[in-house]
Amino acid sequence: MSGCESTDGWEAVFWDIGGVILALDSVQRAHAEFVARLLEHHGIETTLEAAIDTWQTTVGEYFRERDGTEFRAAREAYHRGIEAIVGEEVPRDEWHPHVDDVIRSSLEPVSGAPETIARLADRDVHVGVVSDIDDAEGRAILEGFGVCKHLDSMTTSEEVGRTKPDPAIFETALEKADAEPGRSLMIGDRYTHDVKGAAEVGMCGVAFGADDGPAVSYRIDTPEEVLEILDGEQPDTA
CATH class of the missing domain: 1.10.150 (DNA polymerase; domain 1)
Incomplete structure (x- = not known):
């Protein structure tokens, strides 16, 4: 049940915070x-x-x-x-x-995550965060890692009133990005909440330490591998 419709012309890359940007x-x-x-x-x-x-x-x-x-x-x-x-x-x-x-x-970042987000900011792609975190705490963490200045949007459960995998949080993020779901990546470390939740609204789920399953479109071992997906160098797993 991969949400991917296309593997080229990516419009948005969304990141979870805990376990993806923030080292647990x-x-x-x-x-x-x-x-x-x-x-x-x-x-x-x-x-x-x-x-x-x-x-x-x-x-x-x-x-x-x-x-x-x-x-x-x-x-x-x-x-x-x-x-x-x-x-x-x-x-x-x-x-x-x-x-x-x-x-x-x-608090410490996942190795390579802030640097990868900075590199994504130089590309023609929307860079956002989708997280179950409180607004103020999330911003404090991302500012501490030097990430906020590279983000185009931040969507939190406090803002939406629902946590992942509720479709409302993913739909809100997509609306902010004005992006097609099938041309949007969602990177997460939890299968049901991040990957499957994103796939259920048509997004492409990227598993970073998450369990395997039919909703996984891509699997990465390091944040830097997201760049390979955008460059078409890593085949999908759907």
């Missing part, structure tokens, strides 16, 4: 760093491991409770995680600056 192992380290700061700031006597477990459990439960593809803000999940660790509500203006600092200092 750095996210785990960043959360651990934030929790460590939280313990120190509030003088909480518990182990870092126990606090991280509380954080992951609370944040995970918040997202699992959502209704289908309904958007839920990460900032609310963080707020609940902090309250669970500290034992009382902590005002957002007290903890949010620490989150911003961790984003700037701890």
Whole structure:
């Protein structure tokens, strides 16, 4: 079930953030760093491991409770995680600056992704992001990686109100790009959410670490291989 209609004349390239532009192992380290700061700031006597477990459990439960593809803000999940660790509500203006600092200092890009996006910006193709992330957090991450200035559009679940694989988020991105689905690539690390979701609206799904399946039009091992797809040097897998 590949969404591709054409393998030439590409009009748009869309990127997921987590696992595609943003290295997921750095996210785990960043959360651990934030929790460590939280313990120190509030003088909480518990182990870092126990606090991280509380954080992951609370944040995970918040997202699992959502209704289908309904958007839920990460900032609310963080707020609940902090309250669970500290034992009382902590005002957002007290903890949010620490989150911003961790984003700037701890998060790392996937090797080659920022450079590839910069190279795409020099081509006659729309370059966009389609992500389930909060608006502000997404922009902070991409600005930190030097990517924002190379993007033509950014479409988030907070903006649309739905998460992938809901067709609304892909359709919104395509509308911004004024691009035909079959001439648009969607690069993602999750088969159902990114690749299959994009294919169901007629886009060409590019698997970057995602599971295999009939919706995969292309599979890449490095971000740079996206350039090969645009140049017609990599055969599709449909």
